[in-house]
């Protein structure tokens with residue numbers, strides 16, 4: 147029977163992912179342990195003191211794996227102290243700090259395939275002198291903790307001014323200007339990403355690497371946010387030509403769609419025959435737009451295949467986790483339609499879908515419904531759009547918040563259950579599903595002037611329900627998310643207690 151194991155490099159290291167379909171049935175095999183990961187940033191560990199912090203993580207949440215940023219160029223930064231939890235140590239305002247974003251030491255010779263380079267941390271970067279993964283590996287091993295690197299694909303916008311020559315790897319917009327996403331068809335980016343992953347996993351004795359790209363494709367960016375379409379660099383044009391896609395037609399279609407959406411967002415008149423109809427008409431007239439968007443996703447997944455191959459080549463026992471962010475898992479219909487999780491499973495050991503049920507309420511209101519209203523679903527009221535969303539995702543509208551409650555109440559644990567079950571059913575045991583459970587995720591949504599921030603907060607009871615429902619739905623573990631320094635102790639304890647009661651730890 148197929149079996150995937152979490153290995154920590156020691157003899158008794160077989161922490162098998164507890165997906166029933168993946169566990170070996172042999173009687174003599176060690177009892178599998180559930181993956182209980184916790185996402186943490188390097189500065190949290192060092193601010194609190196490594197041993198003190200790990201004692202807290204292990205004694206409250208009963209986590210058995212740390213997921214630590216290897217690079218935090220694209221991550222939670224500049225948050226006000228009001229969102230940090232009280233862990234019994236003095237809070238330091240990170241807006242007034244210059245914390246390093248590079249937590250590994252790279253080897254220049256492994257970056258031969260690209261001109262992009264991470265410079266060593268500057269002298270004034272806090273913790274820039276620490277080789278944290280090297281320090282932590284023996285500490286974690288002694289504590290029976292697995293150590294994973296985690297990374298969110300750095301946005302080339304964030305890397306500007308930090309990484310030499312990054313402009314060479316950036317996407318190019320329809321207007322010829324550089325745009326914030328990397329171009330994954332660009333050999334400079336491919337070489338940089340591959341070196342980054344390969345060097346990190348070869349340098350440190352890691353149990354795995356969790357990666358994700360918190361992005362959506364050019365069509366989603368345009369329809370939901372009015373973003374200038376991308377990428378129209380020579381590498382993407384060459385790819386399109388190989389795929390039989392007419393580049394000029396794609397440009398024309400995106401140009402017309404961009405004019406429509408940006409006009410609507412600026413308060414312009416709606417087309418006489420309707421916005422929704424007009425959007426569909428443009429997609430039919432210019433199917434090259436859909437084809438362009440699909441190639442964006444395929445290029446992202448090619449990066450995923452290479453990541454998997456690099457990790458396995460360097461460290462065969464290390465696991466590859468794939469992080470899918472909230473928009474990817476929960477509301478971007480185009481991203482969800484582009485590929486199935488089953489397509490991703492062959493080059494992924496575990497999928498970590500972000501299923502933050504609390505903060506989903508406000509995010510749905512401001513990052514989904516309001517954007518649809520300004521774009522393709524302009525004809526629907528926000529309430530109608532919410533009804534449509536609940537119906538399409540299979541949620542019970544009577545159990546979930548009404549429109550006016552989305553800033554006061556998150557979604558129920560049933561959301562965690564339904565989305566976990568959906569992925570478990572789709573991947574058919576080809577990889578494990580390890581949902582990201584959101585604990586005290588702050589509300590950083592920009593609202594119109596005069597609109598108060600949400601009052602949604604995580605509760606111990608809500609987290610108990612979410613964790614329980616994740617396992618009922620077939621989860622092989624959980625990743626306690628999104629940042630350790632935001633998580634209140636009472637909530638960490640509620641998760642740990644629930645795991646113990648479920649017999650998972």
Ligand SMILES: [Zn+2]
Pocket residue numbers: 317318329330331332377378379380381382383
């Ligand atoms: Zn490109």
